[in-house]
């Protein structure tokens with residue numbers, strides 16, 4: 001027996017509790033009869049199906065709703081619980097999904113849920129191996145969510161989902177060979193070969209942030225020195241900026257964020273530069289320069305049609321950051337490859353990851 005959440009009227013919103021079935025005035029659980037159709041949703045018209053994609057981040061959870069043709073309908077966002085237990089995170093995720101489902105048309109059937117998770121996964125078994133800050137350890141999240149929502153639930157790596165989102169509906173739409181590089185507290189990536197995500201032998205392909213560009217350079221979170229991530233992520237730029245603030249060379253930054261790494265969001269850099277901290281601009285330019293070096297390596301290796309930049313840093317710093325990275329990329333390309341790969345900004349921004357997760361769910365169902 002399988003079950004699917006079915007929207008059956010337009011009742012008032014309710015506070016979500018642990019069970020979407022108890023929650024439902026709008027959504028109720030209908031069971032299909034006959035042979036087991038586990039993993040296929042219920043036997044409804046295909047065009048009544050809706051899909052949910054979720055970006056399960058350490059600071060926020062974003063859920064987005066899509067129609068049967070994967071056209072965006074609505075999204076909701078909530079803060080990830082700070083207590084760091086898996087149960088609290090799953091409860092918040094459930095609430096976020098149910099709020100998003102409220103935007104579905106009457107008669108809609110949930111065809112699948114895709115959840116993008118940071119950290120190592122067993123995708124086939126729906127197991128989250130480990131996440132920093134969220135308390136998951138060998139957690140059967142796929143099975144639990146499938147039970148909660150009565151629909152197939154699949155897990156996807158967050159950066160891979162972001163690249164898939166850009167490939168199916170964003171800046172990389174229609175391309176066959178491309179790369180996505182997501183720059184935030186770390187740097188992640190995804191590789192598209194012949195129109196599909198390339199996952200490698202054990203599913204770990206695309207760790208572009210840990211290409212070593214400057215052996216013996218800045219220490220990376222992975223333990224190596226001189227990785228792209230240690231030179232061009234927001235964390236890398238924050239460390240350099242903190243050194244400036246601490247030595248009196250960035251007084252505006254010192255006032256805004258002090259030397260607390262956690263306060264160094266992308267907006268803080270902009271505020272400091274707007275306030276007159278010229279050296280902070282030099283730090284950002286240096287990040288863009290090293291990013292360009294990494295991108296040149298990717299072009300040499302993969303000859304992509306385009307590379308898309310996603311994540312908080314490129315979204316916030318936008319076109320000027322992209323141009324600086326592009327100039328550095330072009331300066332480091334060998335003759336013959338110059339001008340062959342476009343460097344693009346994300347077409348979907350915050351919604352790249354949930355969009356890719358929803359496509360992954362639809363394509364798996």
Ligand SMILES: [Zn+2]
Nearest residue numbers: 210220222227
């Ligand atoms: Zn590294």
